[in-house]
Amino acid sequence: MNRSLLDLYTDYLICSTHFRTATGLSDLLEGAVSHDQVTRFLSGGEYGSKELWREVKPWIREIESEDGVLIIDDTIEEKPYTDENAIVCWHFDHTQGKSVKGIQLVSALVRYGDTVLPVAFEVVRKEEEWEDPKTGKKKRRSNRTKNEMFRDMIRGSVAQRLKYHYVVADSWYAAKENMEYIRTCRKHFIFALKDNRTVALSRKEKLAGKFQSIASLQLETGQAVQVYIQGLDFPVRLVKQVFTNKDGSRGVLFLACSDLSLDYERIVEIYKKRWRIEEYHKSIKSNLGLEKSPTRTVRTQSNHIFASLYAFTKLESLSIRRHLNHFALKYKLIVKANQMAWVELQKLANQPA
16 A cells, blocks of 8 residues: 555545545645546545554554444445446435445444544445346345445454443344354444344243334333343343424334443433444545545545545544644635635735736
8 A cells, every 4th residue: 555645645535625636735735736636535545444444543553442433334426427437336224215226335333431433334335246036136235245244344343442331233233143152252333223123132032933023112211121132142221212303293212232331321321322324424425525436446436435535534532632633624624725715715816918
């Protein structure tokens, strides 16, 4: 990897406000770096989690602690006008309730205090083509599920001796296999659960096969009860959190925690730390141009994603040092750029013809 070009390209991702292109970076540097140099950088090697970990490891070793939290989630980088390939294809977006065309990214972030850093990522690749017998249309599918990627990221974090105590994720990743794997790694989990998951209220009821849906439980807010999720051999703490949405509607969230020593307040407090991955998704899209790259090949698209994640770590460092969030920092850069453009415009307007 050309480290100097990586720093130039990621600084460009932070500074720019529109499409990030090789020509744009070359023009910004007034030709000091050519368009071809940037293109070769993006199409040269394959940069993934291994390279990202190498970049963030020194910082993490300085701040890590046992009370860290590992957060895993996915997002879709929409690419409606880009040619389809193994990573630019159709994915179901559960937030929209429909399939969208784009790149699906699974990320693992570690959080220590207010600092969050990406430690692993994987782009969903749908390299297998098949024909839907109902519609006759060709479709794509991946040979690895997101849950397999989830477990691989945890496996990698253990191999890297990353310090954290809890894994938090939404209900999409609350699979039995994930829960069991986390416990075999001697970590604990806090997962959101869908209200149709079934549980037994005691080991006796579990052995008797007496399970009921979470939605049917008379569970009060502030209460933490011990239950057995169907399919799991060990008990978990179950809590019900009631909250108000922005539109005034009432929302209910069920959380399952494998650490039986925690009470309601502590479980909710730890799970709230998951929200930082939503802020991460917003920042890499809005501030770092994740979706605003005209790259066309699988390699250049993947490497642009790697660079966007690395740029996030640089923006996070600035955020901590300047006591400003990512969006406030970006606004400061935009204002400064507009001020310089204003001065240049006045010069051009006042120059004699």
